Amino acid sequence: MIKLFKYLKPYKKYVAGVLILTFFNALSELYLPNLMSDIVNNGIVKGDTNYILKIGGIMLIVAAFSAISIVFASLLSSKTAMGFGKDLRQKIFSHVEGFSLNEFDKIGTSSLITRTTNDITQVQQVMVMMLRMMVRAPMMCIGGIIMAVSKNRQLSMIIVFVIPILILAISIVAKKGFPLFKLIQEKIDRVNLVLREELTGIRVIRAFDRIDHEKKRFNESNKDLTDTAIKVGRIMAILMPLMNIVLNFTTIAVVWYGSKQIDMGTMQVGDLMAFIQYVMQIMFSLIMVSMMFIMIPRASASATRVNEVLEIIPEINDKEKTKEASEKRGFIEFKDVTFSYPGAEKPALSNISFSAGPGETTAIIGGTGSGKTSLISLIPRFYDIDSGSILVNNTDIREISQKTLRAKIGFVPQKAVLFTGTISENIRYGKEDATDEEVKHAAEVAQATEFISNMKDGFDSYIAQGGTNVSGGQKQRLSIARALVRKPEIYIFDDSFSALDFKTDAKLREALKDETISSTVIIVAQRVSTVMDADRIIVLDEGKIVGIGKHEDLLNTCEVYSEIVSSQLSEEEIA
Incomplete structure (x- = not known):
């Protein structure tokens, strides 16, 4: 996935803005529990209303600054991720356009479609999460630990004991889930392949009464994908309950030992409340990391598949100096x-x-x-x-x-291919700047004028996807007209x-004899x-x-x- 980060270069200013805003947001979030501790210790305990209002006002300003920072950070991260996805799709499309037919046969059309859509979407979603959470989580975790230690070193030993357990659990779950995410993308390829074949071959399927067979084939591939996704879901579902259990037991431990220290007079109530909030921040930052670990393996598998396409060197290339x-x-x-x-x-x-x-x-x-x-x-x-x-x-x-x-070259393939759009647009596919007279002449030579004139809108009549609203012979004649309008050698x-x-x-x-004489x-x-x-x-x-x-x-x-x-x-x- 790191290989794809080079496509973030056009958005480096946005990324820098996200990092700066996230840093200030993290500082604000870490400062708030400390202010609350001061209110309790120096305001509520001593009954100093003016102090409470003063520090409370500062808290409101800090909270507002934190909110503004996270809103703009989210905006910039979304713009970055969406732009990154758009550029990556464009890059793949342009790269694939240069493939020879061998490369298309090697990867497969359905897989190329999945990689250009679903796989890039997976990477794009994780990019948003990374910019919002992956940067914020370490800041909050490290900052929370520092602030917690500054409040009470003895209670901080609970955190030191809990964090390795959580990291170990996250690592085990991620290790088990990673291979399955790659498998999911392959299963999506299979579903796309079956669906594509069924939609393009619907006439043959109905003609041979194979609808039940195709339903069974689709259900099998769909069930295979569903079963794999459920298996991954079960593995990843372990994380959240585990994190919540650890968080609750950690909170209980902190309150238990913190209350003892308050009894002994070695700790103030406000400090304990701040410590609990820092523990929460540390735990929530680890939960954010665990959420990332749910998404990163799948995105990593998708990124690998995207890189596979981008790393293919087309067999047919132009020489640097062409003649x-x-x-x-x-x-x-x-x-x-x-x-x-x-x-x-x-x-x-x-x-x-x-x-x-x-x-x-x-x-x-x-x-x-x-x-x-x-x-x-x-x-x-x-x-x-x-x-x-x-x-x-x-x-x-x-x-x-x-x-x-x-x-x-004016090429007319064995299987006539038409594109969605009007008849004139399909003929002009051979020559973009062809005049109306040239289009009509090409259609006349191709013996297509008669059936075109019988259509409701003539040359402006709409061709459905794949040319399904015209006959095979009509498709061939339009395909021939498309080559003729080009006037090739x-x-x-x-x-x-x-x-x-x-x-x-x-x-x-x-x-054709007169048209192709030269x-x-x-x-x-x-x-x-x-x-x-x-x-x-x-x-x-x-x-x-x-x-x-x-x-x-x-x-x-x-x-x-x-x-x-x-x-x-x-x-x-x-x-």
């Missing part, structure tokens, strides 16, 4: 590229070599698991290759900044026409009808290229392609 691409526009070349997923037994792609230029359409086809999506994911550098090189405009993509590289369509009917598919591909187009497709007119067809099988050429040539030279064609088209269509 600008040459004057060529949209030229792509793969040179003997091999790529493996982490932990995979064999490469997903092996010895891939081909080139594609502007004005050309390159289609990639192959069976399931042949490596089509893996291949096109390498162009925007979602993953880094094991060996070989990928050139864009005659420059290795590892020599180009990721921002510059991706600005050249390279278009990548990852099986982006699968949800379209043959008529719409044909019209869209025809419209750009390089790479299409991944399952349908032979989508790729047969391509300038170049690449056939993949088990991560290797088994054929490159035009449709007619591959029918005679590539067995894999011939099998794919015969499985989809009739003999008349092939002829």
Whole structure:
């Protein structure tokens, strides 16, 4: 958790203010019992009303000063903790944005969400407590001991005997509870994972009538979290009753031995009353510390998880000195590229070599698991290759900044992703400053104008979370329009026409010819009808290229392609 304190630097003035105000508050609290002792010894016992009023007035001033100090200290500590939490969330979000897909797969989306929200909230709450209590408690404890000793050294031996018992008890409970707090955060991860899967997959769950199964799965993970939390609660619940018992017995002991000293004339009544208050302050400061020990282990576990994310060094980074691409526009070349997923037994792609230029359409086809999506994911550098090189405009993509590289690409993923907002906002996601005419033109080319015009608010119609209020085909067309509005050098369509009917598919591909005439187009497709007119067809099988050429040539030279064609088209269509 100490590692995260560096994010407090912007708030060091606030922290200094909290420390100063807390110090004055502690001094005021410690001075009040001494004033009360004077009132009893010199005012009440002697019947001096003027002295009582005089010291009472001073007590009111000191109490008011104490109250003002703690109010402003609380305000500054809250501002510090909230700002610290905001900065930490921003830092994690910015850091995660630079992750490659490997890092996302390694940690998991649900865990990243938990770490950015719940874990940081735990750390933030403890930060408030630390600034308010962790600083005040030692001051009150040490100050209370000093003042108690100054009142009566013999009675102070009771405190010396009690404090080690309390420290030992706090240490034992904290030691047992600490491992369980980390476990709780992992259980929260699991609940988030199950809940996320159930919400995103609700259509499949209902279609296969698996609602009861999913309820059972959620109940199991929820019960697991609850049982662990209860176990921690039981351990931590021991502290407060224990502290209260020790506090009460300590008070009894002080009154017992203090009354004997009063009888013997070695102690005054006011001093005993002040001593009891100092004992209370010492005990309450230790109770505050024990409360911190209830929260610190969980926050420490959360801080460890947050640090794990911040300490991950992204595999894909820009070089300090990046190159600008040459004057060529949209030229792509793969040179003997091999790529493996982490932990995979064999490469997903092996010895891939081909080139594609502007004005050309390159289609990639192959069976399931042949490596089509893996291949096109390498162009925007979602993953880094094991060996070989990928050139864009005659420059290795590892020599180009990721921002510059991706600005050249219009990417349409296999699974169309839309964001909450209007249709026009989703299309402008490809080009933020696109004009209304550009948005409408992109939608027209993508064959989306018809269904958009039929919607109540047209381009201002609202898209629900995940695009659940539009069909799969409509989502794909909006996703294509988002890429088109960008007017990039390279278009990548990852099986982006699968949800379209043959008529719409044909019209869209025809419209794309004029729109992409000066750009390089790479299409991944399952349908032979989508790729047969391509300038170049690449056939993949088990991560290797088994054929490159035009449709007619591959029918005679590539067995894999011939099998794919015969499985989809009739003999008349092939002829």
